[in-house]
Amino acid sequence: MPGWAVRADRVLGYAAEVPAALLVVAEIGVLFSAVASRYVFHQPIVWADELASILFLWLAMFGAAVAFRRGGHMRMTAFVDKASPRLRSLLDLVAVVAAFVYLLLVAHPAWEFASEERMVTLPALDISNAWRAAALPVGMALLAAMAGVRLLAFQDRRLLLAAVAAVGAVVGSLVLLQPVLGELGNLNLLIFFVGIVGALVFAGVPIAFAFGLATFGYLSLATSTPTIVVIGRMDEGMSHLILLAVPLFVFLGLLIEMTSMARAMVQFLANLLGHVRGGLSYVLIGAMYLVSGISGSKAADMAAVAPVLFPEMKQRGAEDGEMVALLSASGAQTETIPPSLVLITVGSVTGISIADLFTGGLLPGAVLAVMLGLVVWWRCRADGRSAAARVGWPQIGRSLLVAAPALALPFVIRAAVVEGVATATEVSTIGIVYSVLMGLLVYRRFDWRRVGPALVETASLSGAILLIIGAATGMAWSLTQSGFSRQLAEAMTQLPGGAAGFVVVSIVAFIVLGSVLEGIPAIVLFGPLLFPIARQLGIHEVQYAMVVVLAMGIGLFAPPFGVGYYAACAISRIHPNVGIRPILGYLVALLAGTALVALLPWISIGFLG
Template sequence: MIIVLLFVLMFVLMALGLPIALSIGLPAIGLIVSPGVFPDTVTLSALGQTVVQQLFSGVDSFDLLAVPLFMIAGSIMEVGGISRRLIDFCDSLVGWAPGGLAAAAIGASMIIAGISGSAAADTAAIGAVVIPTMIRQGYPPAFAAAVVAAGGAIGIIIPPSIPMILFGFMTNISTSQLFAGGLLVGVLMGLSFMAVAIGISWRRGYGERVAFTWKRVASTGRAALWSMGAPVIVLGGILSGIVTVTEGAALAVFYALLVGTVINRELAWRDLPRLMVRSQVVAGGILFIIAMAKVFGWLLAMQQGAQLLNVFVNSMSLPPVGLLLLVLALLLVVGCVMETTAALLLVVPVLALLTPQMQIDPVQFGVLVVTNLAIGMLTPPVGICLFVSCGIADVTLGRISRAVMPLVAVAILDMLIAALWSPLTMWLPTLLYR
């Protein structure tokens, strides 16, 4: 009964428009201190101390320091000239095809994903540059916004990825292995998005084609060389074990700062305080959600939520593949109605316990969870990538939602491939770490 009331109160507060962190934390804290939930021998003072301890322990981790650092790197990248140079280089490679600029935007998003770890930051960085250009070339604003949103969603699948950092923190799974597992999935999704964008553009006559010349490839490649070096250095350092995830995040900040101020010279030092404040407000919101979710999870554990779920799952007698598909379907629904960080923090501690029944490696499951929630970023009503693109393209949520559906469909297909063919997620982690 307590568990049902906990979730009902949370969804009611979300529906009323309360911030996600408070919607998660207030019902949990209120029930913890309510009479009758815990034995009378447990004092109110002891319960209050427990709440404070859970709040603190929720964010007391060196690994979580990577979250604000990657947010800073994403903000610097957005205004440091990195995005435009990457788009120009990708356009020189694929601009000859129908919908070449759309494909170039997705390709640039894949490269930028190796710097920031944030889908919203990637969407803003690419969208601010490419959406106005796509509209000038004759792409419908809704389609341009949908393509950029889809490319931005890849930002949490291709490492480094803030949601993967959170998944590893909650489950004690190596974040580096999760990064390695997500790399090929992200590449597959990016190539799939390119194919869909080119197919739609060819059928409907969108965009302008640019003749392919090696001279243009060479000139844009030289201009983008330093920008392309960021994911190589950061991701290469993390996957090789030379640096930890947190050290890699600090390296990303330093490299983005170097390229933006010294190499590209498009980032002024006077802009840094504004960028830092803006990025850390977002990072602080994420950490606050994590702290509140820790209290929520503790109450769920005290009420034997995991045991009840296990009994329920066993009663259905599903085969491992059937259970996995059921969990993925549940995550798709959760991703549609709940903010990504909150969804991750609420469902992972419970669903991760089902990996033995699903007969799936925890690393593969972590990649599937993050991929699933990335799809949620492309679906209304809370898809963050859609909202960012809407704001840049000045289109309604309804219009972009219709335009993004073909991309969502192919993303679900890619996720199913990753679920049913384990080498896609497990080959690289096995090669590097096992």
């Protein structure tokens, strides 16, 4: 990049990262203060939720800008990665141009929406809601500036013009066809939400911008709906207070890795089971189960477990492909274990109790862990290389004593929700404070220099997730308003096999959606459409949630399209090709476990009150 572009990019980076990190700290402070004030001092802070909501939208937009600068927005690159270097560069440019065009298109509606919100007064704080809504135009302006700098700084002008021409040709063609599109009715849903979204996603455009462009194009070219509605629905999707748990649990996941809590748990399991044939593979499954119960972030889970276990596994003769395949499969297995970010999203878009989802998610994860363990046993039954010397009970006891504070964290989190100390949103702050205290006082491992980068990383991942939720909410609203949801409901209720046929189709559909869209956007798009159908067919909503989340997890971690699989490979530093064959057996086990969860409702709802 030219010198001016480097300087501009650095300034824009500071303008996004510093406020984003401070906003994460502010959210933790506000929510923990609300818990302490209500439970300890019996004096609720009445304005806490309103202030948290204001800060949250700003955090989402600044976080989205950080993610854009770092290339952290979710995108499907399976086809892009297979292209020639020049074509890959062109597609990467097309992704930036498409995002830039979207940001320009929504700039005026976002400003108009924020201006209209001046009329609304927040009851507790007694200030205009424009203080919150202004985050949308400000964040989009920051994103547009970052995209503009990146495009202007690109050296190969011929390639840049080709990317601009490609995007311009598509946009221009749709504008010229507007009179025709207006006559097509619901056929436009196929054009915009299948054709255009599919083309953009497979071309590597970030999913949030692909959804946003298709929704804006549909509303502006095929309907008479004002485009300000896009911003209104985006604001609605990103404003659920329950989603505040996303950044806080992401930060909690980074904390448990920073404070060595995850390492202590893994070491205890390794001492307990390391002498068993294939014992460290069982430890990997169990460690992912335990860590998922704390962090809620799959990337954080894998990053906490793999560096601890893989060197020892390799020393005992485990193959690279087998290790990365099991890590990826265990990532899919733990999708329902609280505090899963996908379960939080399910609750936010369907209205299902988060406490019920958290309770219902524990046993399905354990069932899939058993299924994976059976595959490990079958593969290791005749292999003595993985066996190691048995660790004595005194050493096991010492490692248990060291791991006890870390092992207690999932129970602290669950007890705080069940006993009414904190809501599902607030409970993450208790986990954060607990982890900080354990890191400072017990484990004596708390690197203050890593706190700033962890806060920025939290904002980046959260912004990427929340922008997808906002864009997908607008897309889901468009589908609902068109009458598609009613037609889908009628078609699904008439499937052969009744409830069983509906569940089978749902599993297949969400495996595909999990591969292409990842879990959260798929849930936001189709959750409001399919969960009412499940209730109508007599399927318990918590059981249905577990089935579709497990199915999405399989798609997310299944090659060749599953993004989670490539994340596991990146964390393990193992080439994706070597894990594809070993993972097939684990995928069969995951499918069998999902089928058990679908067949036996008690697995999901047996412990609900």
